[in-house]
Every structure is written in C-alpha cells, then in structure tokens.
Amino acid sequence: MGGYRSPLLDRPGAVEAGGLDRGVAAHYGDPVQEQRALVRTPGTVVDLSHKGVVTVTGPDRLSWLTTLSSQVLTGLEPGRGTETLFLSVQGRIETAPHVVDDGATTWLITEADETAPLVAWLESMRFALRVEIADRTDEWAVLGATGPVPDLDGVVWKDPWPEVAPGGWTYAVLDGPHPGEERIWWEHLVPRADLARTADGLRLAGAWAAEALRIAAWRPRWGAETDEKTIPHELDLLRTAVHLAKGCYKGQETVARVHNLGHPPRRLVLLDLDGSEHTLPAAGSAVLAGERTVGRITSVQLHHEAGPIALAVLKRTVDPAAPLVVVDGEDRYAASQQVVVSPSAGQVVGRQQGFLRGSGGLRP
Known part of the structure; x- marks a missing residue:
C-alpha cells in the first residue's frame, strides 16, 4: 500500500502523521484531549488503516507457524490475542506480527513496512504443507481502541501485554504492578470498503494518542524500538512473544544462549x-x-x-x-x-529462582 492515504484524513482538523504512522492522522486538532477520550470514553477509536493484514488458512496453519516462529501457536484458542517473532539466524527480530485465530483463519496484523517481507518469507517456507498465505490489506482495515466498540463484531486482536505468557519470561524487576496493566488495547478488523462508514458516529483519536499510551505501558513496537540488531531480550519481548521451551526455530540458539548464559547488549x-x-x-x-x-x-x-x-x-x-x-x-x-529491562537480564542458569521471573513452571 505504497503512498496510502486514509479516507479519515478528510475529517475536520485531521493532521497526517509521519514515520510508521504515515497515511493516517496524528491527531484531529487536540491530541491531549483525544488521548483522554481514548482512555475514558468508550467507542473512541484510532485509525490504524495503514497497517497490514495477512491471513494464513489451511489445517496445518498453526502448527506450521509454530515451527517457524518464536511462539507456540498450536492449539491457540479462537479469539485469544498473542504475538510472535520471526527471527534471523542470528536471533535478530525481522518481523513481529500480532496474531489471532478465528477457528478457520489465522490473522496477522503487521506494520506497513513489515507486511511484504513477512508474506515473502512465509511463501518461501510453504513446501508441501496444507497452508495458504494471502496479503489481505486491500480488503481489511484496522481500528484501535481501549476495549470493545459498539457494532464492531468481527475479528479483534487483544494485546496480551504485559501478561507473561506460558513459556515466557520477564526481565522487569518491579516493586508494584507493571505500568502496562493500566492499558487495554484492542485492534478491530473492519472491511476496508466500509472504513469511512464504520467510523461515522465514533469519536476519533489520532495515532499520537495511542502512542502516548503505548510508551507509558513500556510496550515495544516493531520499527520503532527495533532496528537491524535487536534481539527479543532487549525489549522484554520474552514476556509475550517467545516460548522458551518450544522446539527449534530460526534464531532459537541465540535466544537460548543469551537468556541462559549471557546478557543482551x-x-x-x-x-x-x-x-x-x-x-x-x-x-x-x-x-x-x-x-x-x-x-x-x-x-x-x-x-x-x-x-x-x-x-x-x-x-x-x-x-x-x-x-x-x-x-x-x-x-x-x-x-x-x-x-524496563534489568541491567542483570539474562544469564539465568544458576541464578536464584524468582529474581527475573518465568512462566509455565520454567526455571532454567
């Protein structure tokens, strides 16, 4: 979707964002008030229609994605939001889609710039398995919100952050609750052809409002917190996106070595x-x-x-x-x-249990 421009930029006061959010509104005239509305007023939405939408169908879809990525997706319950990482051989983050399955289709919500590389990688790894990959960005748009939105009943990704997923591990050392617990974040899929009509009657907040809440929640984002050298440990992504006990996948050796024996740089x-x-x-x-x-x-x-x-x-x-x-x-x-990530992160072998915490009974 090169050169994308959302139809919601035609709304009064809309100012276009740049960077990762180019093509949608940074704000509609009052970014701070929009942020308050996003937190306090149900039905307030953020236009995320610049994001990519990729689907994987077929009976092997979840087990196949599990073999390729950092997360266990086999058996993922319909409607449960998770995320996974596709890594380089060196363990560096290449793509980091948001994942939800509806029982027949696995939906991957991506940043605009990671969509094409992800689709190309998945296509190259199909072999003879019963899976089909499709870039559905031209058909589906994304609206962000801090919970359910009236009349939006389709597929929705619910951000698992900051819950430590089964097989995950946190590098945060906290005296109290994680700041991310104050943020609820849902990404609703709506037909792209109906985007403008769907947004009628809903209060709009710009991308700046969503970003402020994300930053306060310590929530990393692909393309912002990541660069060509980023490994998951540096961003506390072992918390939600990595299963430390799963089988081999590209980059797994680095993930295990840094976690057990080293420190992220x-x-x-x-x-x-x-x-x-x-x-x-x-x-x-x-x-x-x-x-x-x-x-x-x-x-x-x-x-x-x-x-x-x-x-x-x-x-x-x-x-x-x-x-x-x-x-x-x-x-x-x-x-x-x-x-956010402790200076002592990593090197958990032989360390006193409970200092940097795992989930699912994992205590290396």
Whole structure:
C-alpha cells in the first residue's frame, strides 16, 4: 500500500502523521484531549488503516507457524490475542506480527513496512504443507481502541501485554504492578470498503494518542524500538512473544544462549523528560551520559498525565541512576530513566529462582 492515504484524513482538523504512522492522522486538532477520550470514553477509536493484514488458512496453519516462529501457536484458542517473532539466524527480530485465530483463519496484523517481507518469507517456507498465505490489506482495515466498540463484531486482536505468557519470561524487576496493566488495547478488523462508514458516529483519536499510551505501558513496537540488531531480550519481548521451551526455530540458539548464559547488549528504558522546553526531541535523538552517547530515543510523546515521556534503547551497562541528557540538534533535554529491562537480564542458569521471573513452571 505504497503512498496510502486514509479516507479519515478528510475529517475536520485531521493532521497526517509521519514515520510508521504515515497515511493516517496524528491527531484531529487536540491530541491531549483525544488521548483522554481514548482512555475514558468508550467507542473512541484510532485509525490504524495503514497497517497490514495477512491471513494464513489451511489445517496445518498453526502448527506450521509454530515451527517457524518464536511462539507456540498450536492449539491457540479462537479469539485469544498473542504475538510472535520471526527471527534471523542470528536471533535478530525481522518481523513481529500480532496474531489471532478465528477457528478457520489465522490473522496477522503487521506494520506497513513489515507486511511484504513477512508474506515473502512465509511463501518461501510453504513446501508441501496444507497452508495458504494471502496479503489481505486491500480488503481489511484496522481500528484501535481501549476495549470493545459498539457494532464492531468481527475479528479483534487483544494485546496480551504485559501478561507473561506460558513459556515466557520477564526481565522487569518491579516493586508494584507493571505500568502496562493500566492499558487495554484492542485492534478491530473492519472491511476496508466500509472504513469511512464504520467510523461515522465514533469519536476519533489520532495515532499520537495511542502512542502516548503505548510508551507509558513500556510496550515495544516493531520499527520503532527495533532496528537491524535487536534481539527479543532487549525489549522484554520474552514476556509475550517467545516460548522458551518450544522446539527449534530460526534464531532459537541465540535466544537460548543469551537468556541462559549471557546478557543482551542493550536494554529498553522509559525516560521522563524535562518539559520546560515545551518541545519534544525527535525519535532517533542521541541519549548521553556525561559526554558519552549511550543510546537513542525510539518513541516519544506527550502523555496527558505523565507529561513528556519516551522509550529509549541504551547500552546495558548504563547506571540506572545516572543523569541522562537527550540531544536533538541544538536542543538538550534532561532525562531520568525508569528501568524496563534489568541491567542483570539474562544469564539465568544458576541464578536464584524468582529474581527475573518465568512462566509455565520454567526455571532454567
């Protein structure tokens, strides 16, 4: 869908987003108020029609996807949302679709830029199995919401974050609830031809509102928090997207080695930014500890309660208490970090049980 432009950009006040959200609205005139509505007003939706939709059908679909990816999908209950990763041989994240099965079809919701590579990879791995892959992006559009939306009764992906899935593991060390527990996120599939009509009568919020809630929930996103070197451990994705006890798949050796014997080289953090500048740094801005560059901003937004916040990927060894500065051109922003992935993540063999927690009885 190169050059896609949503019909909802014709709504009053719509301002188009850039980056991963190009083609849909960043906001409709008041991003902070839209964010509050998204949290508090049922029936408020976010136009995510730029996302890709891929289907896999056939009796072998779930077992086949299990053999290729990081997650166990065999036996996935209809309607249960999960996610999986397709990795390189080196264990780096190549694609990370959202997954839901309706009993006959497995639906994969993707970022626009990962759709074609994912379809090509799946087609190359079909062999003689009873599966059919189709890019259905031209037929289906996605609307995001913080729960059920009246009259949207079709397929819906319910974000499992931050639940630790069976076979998963968390690298977060928390004194209280995970911030992601405050965020409920559903992605509804609607016929693309009916998108404008479906949105009539619903309150619209822009992509910036959804992004602010995602950042506050420590929720990583493909294409934002990931780059060509990202492994799942760096983003706490062993929590929801990796089953540590499943059989062999491409990249599994790296996943197991880093988890059991090593440490991920980088780690995800949330940054609370100094709001006195009344601006926000751009994604990609450098993060400095003293004069040393230790990472980069990956996502940034103004949160309706927390103020300016960002996700960043830093070198693992950065002191969690170190004062940080974000540099965007001539602008400098003081920042303090909330640890998402512990500096001690990984190397669980022989470690005291319960320090970094697993699920499903796994205690390497």
